[in-house]
Amino acid sequence: MQFNLFANQVTSLAALPLPDADVLYQAGWLSAVESNQLAAQLQKELPWRQDSIKLYGREVKIPRLQSWHGAPHCHYQYSNLSLTPQRMTASLSHIQQRLQRELACQFNCVLANWYRDGQDGMGMHADDEPELGAQPVIASLSLGAARKFSFKHLASGKRTDFILEPGSLLVMRGATQQHYHHGLAKTRKPVSDRINLTYRYIIDPGANQ
Ligand SMILES: O=C(O)CCC(=O)C(=O)O
């Protein structure tokens, strides 16, 4: 099933129809002008890199550019990759402050992904690393090209697709990562650049809890 959320112009955070999950969506969280400005600025100012992972003993380049930012303890690990955090930039911090205010929660790191065209994407996965805690809140801001974003319900195998429009905010929280995988499929359709920011909170093992 596929929903075109933009057609309904959700102007405040609204729950998506996904059983066992807690996912919110808001179109137009940033205006078209703000989205374009932010995308251009991030493309210019972030130290983008194309990392490789080991797949069946071979080094394979991941199909996107990434930039990882956050507090010094925020190490991000997946596959055989370990990313050391870069400092937040002023524009990344600005978005973080607004998200924290509106969602009433804390973030301390952000993964920026740059999908250069339809051949860039992200495989199905859950953001369930232990350092994110049991029920992480992940706030995902989309800029640039609209792309299809998929959820797969693990218990039923049912897949639900949504179009993430530029300027939209998607929030995954509660038990979403336990019950679903999500990903961004590649497409043969001609699509231009898309930038996505996922804000997260990584527990500091050195801090007094
Ligand atoms: O690009 C997206 O919309 C999703 C990115 C994502 O799932 C992630 O960074 O973990």
Ligand SMILES: [Fe+2]
């Ligand atoms: Fe993810």
